[in-house]
Amino acid sequence: MHTQHIILAATTLAALLVLIATAYLAGRKDRKNAQQQAVDEALYLCRASHSQELTALHADLAKLRTNAQRLQQVIDEQQEEISDEKELRQNVEAEATEKLADWQQRHEEQQAELKRLETELETRIATNHRQAETAKLLREQNLAAEELDAIRTASRLLSGHARQFQKTGTTKRNADAEAQQQLAAILQRLAITKLASQSADAEAQEAA
Secondary structure, X not given: OHHHHHHHHXXXXXXXXXXXXXXXXXXXXXXXXXXXXXXXXXHHHHHHHHHHHHHHHHHHHHHHHHHXXXXXXXXXXXXXXXXXXXXXXXXXXXXXXXXXXXHHHHHHHHHHHHHHHHHHHHHHHHHHHHHHHHHHHHHHHHHHHHHXXXXXXHHHHHHOHHHHHHHHOOOHHHHHHHHHHHHHHHHHHHXXXXXXXXXXXXXXXXXX
């Protein structure tokens, strides 16, 4: 714009100089014609300069329109990129939310499974303890019953040896010896049974 104004001013100044020179050289007689010719030439130069300025303005306007179109294209591309980035961010956030929900669900399921296993383990430990106590009680009861049977058997052998040797013809000494042998065998079996019971109790305690 400044260049065009300078050109216009220079052209106008040149036209005025031509006008002055022409008027000076033409003299008085031809002064009027010379002035008219100078005016015409000045108008021509002004019109030419105006036409050039108008052409330059049109060119600048075309450049501005082109730049505006390019700028609008860049803006549209940036808006499209922003829209794509926004959509991508929304997808990432949705995926992250879904993964977090899945993780929380798995964590809750694992916690529930862990609690169930702990409860089951406690139940099994309690059951094993009760079973061990029951087995121990049964062994003690069985041992007491065997001891009672042994005492009863020994009592029968010792108190009833008279009838035995009367029927079989054995002497009292032989009957006593037989009764003592049977009682010793029973007591030996009881000792073995009691030792096995103690070993089983020790193993059960170590396992618990």
